[in-house]
Amino acid sequence: MLPPFLRRSPKKISNPLRHAKDFCMTYSQWYQEHALKHAKIVEKLAHLSDDEVIAYFDYENMKSTHPDFCPLYGMNQKCHDIDKLNCYLCGCPYFRYDDNGVQKVHGKTVYSYCSINAKERGVFESGDSIHCNCSECTLPHRAGMIKKCFSRKWEQIICSCGDQDGVFPASINSSTTIKTEETKAKSPA
Ligand code: SF4
Numbered sequence: 620m621l622p623p624f625l626r627r628s629p630k631k632i633s634n635p636l637r638h639a640k641d642f643c644m645t646y647s648q649w650y651q652e653h654a655l656k657h658a659k660i661v662e663k664l665a666h667l668s669d670d671e672v673i674a675y676f677d678y679e680n681m682k683s684t685h686p687d688f689c690p691l692y693g694m695n696q697k698c699h700d701i702d703k704l705n706c707y708l709c710g711c712p713y714f715r716y717d718d719n720g721v722q723k724v725h726g727k728t729v730y731s732y733c734s735i736n737a738k739e740r741g742v743f744e745s746g747d748s749i750h751c752n753c754s755e756c757t758l759p760h761r762a763g764m765i766k767k768c769f770s771r772k773w774e775q776i777i778c779s780c781g782d783q784d785g786v787f788p789a790s791i792n793s794s795t796t797i798k799t800e801e802t803k804a805k806s807p808a
Pocket residue numbers: 634678688689690691692696697698699705706707708709710760
């Protein structure tokens with residue numbers, strides 16, 4: 620069942636919020652299912668080198684070879700309009716969430732945020748909820764970052780990158796400062 624905060628999501632949002640919305644899932648459900656899909660594909664690529672595995676996850680190749688991997692493939696759409704979009708790290712390792720809410724900010728429930736406060740991060744605020752919006756951030760879709768933290772176990776990257784404590788799906792670091800549009804305006808990135 621799609622939670623109310625996802626039903627009100629706008630079109631210009633990014634993963635995993637967009638995936639969750641499209642499939643009527645919670646964040647946790649999306650992460651669990653994506654981990655399985657990812658693992659099945661990587662399992663079949665044992666004969667390839669790490670660089671070849673990364674290249675295999677190029678958007679164009681994935682769209683034609685694994686059309687069910689992403690709902691955007693069928694619509695011939697990308698989450699980010701960049702050349703050489705790579706889908707290996709879909710579900711960024713810096714994305715943090717809690718389906719029950721991370722904390723309250725100005726009376727609204729924060730459900731997700733960027734753990735590194737990337738300067739391109741955005742937020743999507745509805746009446747009573749706040750979500751991380753990664754529409755303007757391409758960091759996990761660049762081969763350079765994927766190579767930096769590469770593992771054939773997607774969930775291992777998701778767990779170990781940044782300040783996470785190894786719990787899958789990504790756990791919440793309670794000391795992280797969550798920046799909304801309002802607090803962003805008051806403080807430097
Ligand atoms: S990174 Fe690839 S799989 Fe993920 S949303 Fe974008 S197009 Fe879809």
